[in-house]
């Protein structure tokens with residue numbers, strides 16, 4: 424699968440960098456959860472010092488290859504860009520990507536001796552890797568527990584059309600080489616599973632499980648979970664799905680899997696079936712536009728009622744037309760079923776993409792009603808010396824927010840172990 428977005432040419436990057444106003448208060452940088460010094464790296468493009476630009480970004484952000492490609496800039500840096508008041512925001516993410524595409528990770532990195540003790544990091548995704556890098560730079564020995572592939576969701580699931588394998592492997596290889604003392608592929612379900620002399624623990628498992636659809640027919644053959652499909656395709660395998668696919672959901676995962684299935688076989692019909700309207704879709708605007716560009720269709724205000732089957736295999740889905748009522752606890756208008764409005768959509772496969780849920784691991788630490796781990800301002804859980812961050816604390820979020828948590832937790836762990844600020 425070809426990557427959709429092309430990197431900026433030198434001319435395009437220079438013209439874009441020239442548009443930057445170099446705001447002294449840099450609202451872009453404040454809006455970036457990792458506080459990347461954006462005006463500085465844009466300046467490096469103008470002066471032709473891309474290596475310098477890479478070092479500026481890398482200093483603030485360990486996962487710069489992934490964020491140069493998959494960061495939802497319209498929700499962070501570019502949403503605050505002053506230039507938007509004149510014409511349009513600076514293409515900050517694409518300039519970030521321009522730098523990472525034209526430079527390589529540093530070699531022979533100089534790091535302080537790793538002699539301050541081992542820290543256990545449970546989960547090798549963005550939060551865990553960011554925490555490991557910060558801790559290693561402060562002289563600690565991060566030991567990462569990861570039973571799947573280092574890199575987490577971006578490495579295992581994000582479509583190769585948005586984040587090619589060779590790019591993510593370049594990033595993970597660099598982080599593993601310099602900042603991770605050891606990787607253990609053991610399954611960690613409780614703190615008591617972690618034997619050994621770890622000075623502190625950082626839980627960054629992410630959200631492993633997918634929510635299930637509670638309607639008749641979900642056990643039919645031809646019913647799938649979205650992230651399962653994304654992992655299969657990201658690993659280079661064919662999804663194995665048929666010609667008429669219904670994707671249930673309205674978030675980034677739903678729109679991503681729909682695009683991936685359409686790109687895998689453009690002769691397919693792939694329809695996103697969502698119980699609210701276009702405005703209520705939770706997916707990022709750019710993802711929705713890319714899905715429409717590759718031919719994905721949307722069935723709005725349609726509530727799944729029952730998955731129908733023949734000979735144990737999916738034949739379609741019955742949905743009820745809805746209208747939007749008063750806002751519910753999510754703050755969004757609630758989809759109210761319209762009486763006698765059921766209709767049938769013939770399908771070969773149904774893909775469920777209605778969200779993720781926390782696993783019931785780590786019974787020792789306090790959780791909220793959604794099963795997410797509770798932490799204080801220092802990212803410490805209810806158990807002293809045990810910290811947590813990323814999606815297992817925030818719920819489904821973004822790579823850059825997980826990176827921000829990993830950085831913050833690393834500083835808090837050092838403060839906890841060494842006292843002082």
Ligand code: SF4
Nearest residue numbers: 443444446451504505
């Ligand atoms: S807010 Fe926009 S114009 Fe201002 S420094 Fe950041 S990128 Fe440049």
